[in-house]
Amino acid sequence: xxxxxxxxxxxxxxxxxxxxxxxxxxxxxxxxxxxxxxxxxxxxxxxxxxxxxxxxxxxxxxxxxxxxxxxxxxxxxxxxxxxxxxxxxxxxxxxxxxxxxxxxxxxxxxxxxxxxx
Amino acid sequence: xxxxxxxxxxxxxxxxxxxxxxxxxxxxxxxxxxxxxxxxxxxxxxxxxxxxxxxxxxxxxxxxxxxxxxxxxxxxxxxxxxxxxxxxxxxxxxxxxxxxxxxxxxxxxxxxxxxxx
DNA sequence: ACTTTAAATGCAACAACGTTGCATTTAAAG
DNA sequence: CTTTAAATGCAACGTTGTTGCATTTAAAGT
Ligand SMILES: [Mn+2]
Ligand SMILES: [Mn+2]
Ligand SMILES: [Zn+2]
Ligand SMILES: [Zn+2]
Numbered sequence: 001x002x003x004x005x006x007x008x009x010x011x012x013x014x015x016x017x018x019x020x021x022x023x024x025x026x027x028x029x030x031x032x033x034x035x036x037x038x039x040x041x042x043x044x045x046x047x048x049x050x051x052x053x054x055x056x057x058x059x060x061x062x063x064x065x066x067x068x069x070x071x072x073x074x075x076x077x078x079x080x081x082x083x084x085x086x087x088x089x090x091x092x093x094x095x096x097x098x099x100x101x102x103x104x105x106x107x108x109x110x111x112x113x114x115x116x117x
Numbered sequence: 118x119x120x121x122x123x124x125x126x127x128x129x130x131x132x133x134x135x136x137x138x139x140x141x142x143x144x145x146x147x148x149x150x151x152x153x154x155x156x157x158x159x160x161x162x163x164x165x166x167x168x169x170x171x172x173x174x175x176x177x178x179x180x181x182x183x184x185x186x187x188x189x190x191x192x193x194x195x196x197x198x199x200x201x202x203x204x205x206x207x208x209x210x211x212x213x214x215x216x217x218x219x220x221x222x223x224x225x226x227x228x229x230x231x232x233x234x
Numbered sequence: 235a236c237t238t239t240a241a242a243t244g245c246a247a248c249a250a251c252g253t254t255g256c257a258t259t260t261a262a263a264g
Numbered sequence: 265c266t267t268t269a270a271a272t273g274c275a276a277c278g279t280t281g282t283t284g285c286a287t288t289t290a291a292a293g294t
Contacts, residue, residue, distance in 0.1 A: 028281095108224075
């Protein structure tokens, strides 16, 4: 519950390490299991940034239970390296090569965040 | 050179493991170093998929040396889990929240690839 | 309140991925 | 042929993430 509150309260996606230092009393394996359970329950979603770091963020209202598609845009600040979930959802008109059928899309925007600009 | 040929020849992005089994004679650390050198030289680029697996693909003609921006779209097949570089580049008209300045974008499309459909 | 049962936690061990230091081999220059 | 530098292989280490098992904690049943 504390983990979920932390994820809900902060405006950004948090890495395992960040959560681990926040809850220094909790064993890291417990944290792994908690986050996995939250993800499977559709409460949080995982974001793997361009640096390969996995972060977690709470799912918003528009996240369906079954498909668990998180189709909103993610923002990765090149200065502070934080990751934010943007409310913006975007479905661009991509013309893919023949034979390719699109089922989902992941957009990650890089730039300078609100706090760093 | 063999590694570069392999990456150029195949139409997809290859993971370290895949390359390692292709060149079973080569030590895995040498492979790490070769790929790192290629990346820093701007010959290949890294793609980290939604599963967190790192893959490598050759840079095309339109990859500038300095910025090394790979702004083309990547396709991840949900069936065979292969990753393809699409020629398509897309700059959508995103309206970001105030204070956020965009400098780049990464688009990863998921679906069924040509070979699996 | 006491007992039974299940869930949550912590620890150890392990595997995959990736990096660094160092010795050796290989190839390029002189 | 000798000198020098680059490329390779090995060992060791760090990080991330998973699994098995024992213990603790909490929930239910009596
Ligand atoms: Mn998100
Ligand atoms: Mn590519
Ligand atoms: Zn920032
Ligand atoms: Zn496929």
